[in-house]
Amino acid sequence: MGPYVLRRVLMAIPVLLGTTFVIYLAVYALPGDPIQALAGPNQVISPSVAQALRERFHLDQPLVVQYGLYLRGLLGGDLGTSFTGRPVTEIIAASWPVTAQLGGTAWIIMAVAGVALGVVAAVRRGAADAAVLFGTTLALGVPFFVVAYVTQIVFGVQLGWLPVSGVEAGWPLAYILPGLVLALSGLPQVARLTRTSVLDGLAADHVETAVAKGLTGTAVLFRHVVRNSLIPVVSLLGVSLGYLLGGTVLVEGIFNLPGLGYQIYTAIPQHDGPVVVGIGTMLVLVFLSVNLLVDLLYGVLDPRIRLG
Amino acid sequence: MASSTLVSASAEIPPTPLPGGGAWSRLRRRPGFLIAAFVAALMSAMAAVPQAFAGWFGAGDPRACDLVRSAQPPTAGHPFGFDVQGCDLYSTVVYGTRSSVVVAVLATAGMLVIAVVLGSLAGYHRGWADAVIGRVMDVFFGFPALVGMIVILQTLSVRNEVTVAAVLVLFGWPPLARVMRGSVLAVAGSEYVAAARGVGARTGRVLLRHVLPNSFGPVAVLTGLNIGLVISSESALTFLGVGLRTPAISWGVQLNTAQQYFTTAPHLLIFPSLFLSVTVLGFVLLGDALRDAFDPRTR
Numbered sequence: 001m002g003p004y005v006l007r008r009v010l011m012a013i014p015v016l017l018g019t020t021f022v023i024y025l026a027v028y029a030l031p032g033d034p035i036q037a038l039a040g041p042n043q044v045i046s047p048s049v050a051q052a053l054r055e056r057f058h059l060d061q062p063l064v065v066q067y068g069l070y071l072r073g074l075l076g077g078d079l080g081t082s083f084t085g086r087p088v089t090e091i092i093a094a095s096w097p098v099t100a101q102l103g104g105t106a107w108i109i110m111a112v113a114g115v116a117l118g119v120v121a122a123v124r125r126g127a128a129d130a131a132v133l134f135g136t137t138l139a140l141g142v143p144f145f146v147v148a149y150v151t152q153i154v155f156g157v158q159l160g161w162l163p164v165s166g167v168e169a170g171w172p173l174a175y176i177l178p179g180l181v182l183a184l185s186g187l188p189q190v191a192r193l194t195r196t197s198v199l200d201g202l203a204a205d206h207v208e209t210a211v212a213k214g215l216t217g218t219a220v221l222f223r224h225v226v227r228n229s230l231i232p233v234v235s236l237l238g239v240s241l242g243y244l245l246g247g248t249v250l251v252e253g254i255f256n257l258p259g260l261g262y263q264i265y266t267a268i269p270q271h272d273g274p275v276v277v278g279i280g281t282m283l284v285l286v287f288l289s290v291n292l293l294v295d296l297l298y299g300v301l302d303p304r305i306r307l308g
Numbered sequence: 309m310a311s312s313t314l315v316s317a318s319a320e321i322p323p324t325p326l327p328g329g330g331a332w333s334r335l336r337r338r339p340g341f342l343i344a345a346f347v348a349a350l351m352s353a354m355a356a357v358p359q360a361f362a363g364w365f366g367a368g369d370p371r372a373c374d375l376v377r378s379a380q381p382p383t384a385g386h387p388f389g390f391d392v393q394g395c396d397l398y399s400t401v402v403y404g405t406r407s408s409v410v411v412a413v414l415a416t417a418g419m420l421v422i423a424v425v426l427g428s429l430a431g432y433h434r435g436w437a438d439a440v441i442g443r444v445m446d447v448f449f450g451f452p453a454l455v456g457m458i459v460i461l462q463t464l465s466v467r468n469e470v471t472v473a474a475v476l477v478l479f480g481w482p483p484l485a486r487v488m489r490g491s492v493l494a495v496a497g498s499e500y501v502a503a504a505r506g507v508g509a510r511t512g513r514v515l516l517r518h519v520l521p522n523s524f525g526p527v528a529v530l531t532g533l534n535i536g537l538v539i540s541s542e543s544a545l546t547f548l549g550v551g552l553r554t555p556a557i558s559w560g561v562q563l564n565t566a567q568q569y570f571t572t573a574p575h576l577l578i579f580p581s582l583f584l585s586v587t588v589l590g591f592v593l594l595g596d597a598l599r600d601a602f603d604p605r606t607r
Binding site: 141 | 446593
């Protein structure tokens with residue numbers, strides 16, 4: 001286990017360097033002058049002030065030097081300072097809870113509803129199966145910003161049950177609609193994988209034995225079928241957590257939730273490089289750690305898998 | 309020559325690449341397949357010749373607009389109503405098919421080219437090529453793709469079908485390349501490839517004549533699914549304001565405009581989303597059916 005974890009961490013380093021450099025390159029290749037964007041369009045800034053700001057943010061240095069300075073800061077836990085003067089770590093600290101709650105809510109909805117739908121479809125077959133297949137296909141096909149608007153109009157505006165934007169209502173009220181919409185992006189895959197996996201499980205020899213020795217239906221289902229069938233689903237659920245975090249950019253934009261995705265989205269047009277790079281690095285880090293955790297968990301759940 | 313026909317006739321081909329009788333009859337039995345194929349064909353036709361569809365209800369020109377009728381609801385002769393500029397919404401939605409399908413076809417073609425080239429390099433040569441390509445793919449897999457696409461699209465001064473497709477290709481090729489690598493790896497280990505090498509065929513010939521034709525199947529089957537996903541991504545990017553821009557007629561642009569008016573003029577939102585959803589659904593279902601019919605693992 002130990003050497004495996006070490007090797008995985010070492011393998012993650014070039015990935016992290018590559019991704020941050022790609023983000024860095026993209027952000028700092030942005031046309032337009034961040035200092036001018038900071039002052040606002042059509043504002044005159046004195047050359048000496050502009051020069052001082054450029055030096056402060058190392059904008060006068062070549063790109064590679066800037067990236068090196070950034071990495072040095074990163075090692076010490078310093079993600080730099082936004083062009084507005086606020087430290088990036090402070091921005092992340094302030095907006096992280098929103099994204100975590102949104103991602104968490106969506107993930108729980110996805111896991112619970114996905115597994116439940118998959119199990120029902122596999123066990124009941126017939127009409128239930130067809131309904132789940134149809135529903136998941138629909139969820140797969142309809143672009144999720146369309147779903148977001150439909151749910152906003154129906155549940156928010158017409159029925160007035162839930163808030164359509166902002167986080168003033170707090171958890172869970174403010175997060176139900178956006179969480180649901182975000183969950184829909186991964187729910188079909190979870191439900192389908194669970195269904196296939198439970199169907200395979202139902203056909204296994206040990207299940208036949210369990211039925212033959214007289215166990216009740218539910219005991220067989222939960223102890224012998226579902227538990228074994230969930231192994232691949234857990235892996236998918238883990239990987240989806242990373243993708244959910246990426247999807248928050250879109251959902252936070254539509255529902256006006258001041259989380260990480262929203263910060264990144266508003267920082268891009270303002271050419272606020274440190275914020276985009278900092279939050280991007282954060283997201284990549286979380287994504288990589290989640291994937292590592294899932295692989296480790298996989299070995300615990302399924303003793304047949306030896307990590308090495 | 310005799311040896312090459314002999315080896316390619318070998319029965320060792322792992323995944324069925326060509327529609328044999330079995331796959332086709334499995335496809336036809338699926339009720340979803342015919343509907344999906346019809347939708348995909350209809351949307352492709354609409355993209356190729358929008359003028360043939362736009363005039364069905366009388367007003368065929370999406371650029372002939374009358375500001376007096378701005379955002380009016382559906383009436384006789386204008387079944388979808390009018391958009392904010394007072395243009396007939398039905399014909400603008402029909403013309404919008406084109407940019408979505410063009411981006412999807414361009415992007416999917418680009419992803420296929422990259423996937424085939426890098427996938428066969430990694431799968432056939434192994435070694436350092438495999439290691440480098442594998443790490444590059446890891447970078448893209450470890451990347452919040454949407455964030456990356458938004459950042460890069462913001463930096464582009466020209467945003468049209470070609471550049472948007474290029475950005476989608478940049479972030480979309482790794483899954484296809486991984487599938488291609490896997491199937492090249494399987495084919496490269498088979499006996500007829502060893503035989504071809506044994507009779508002295510050069511690497512290029514072995515790859516082009518023996519490996520590629522037999523390993524392209526699994527990737528080709530993903531095309532339908534991929535087109536659906538690309539259409540969905542393109543509309544999302546355009547909707548966010550970083551994709552295609554206003555002189556272009558596109559569903560994403562229409563939906564972007566519609567969001568400001570969704571309480572007063574819901575038809576602006578409903579019809580483009582309906583077309584978008586049906587198109588994406590059509591291609592995704594088609595892709596699903598194809599994958600089920602050709603993928604030996606799901607049989």
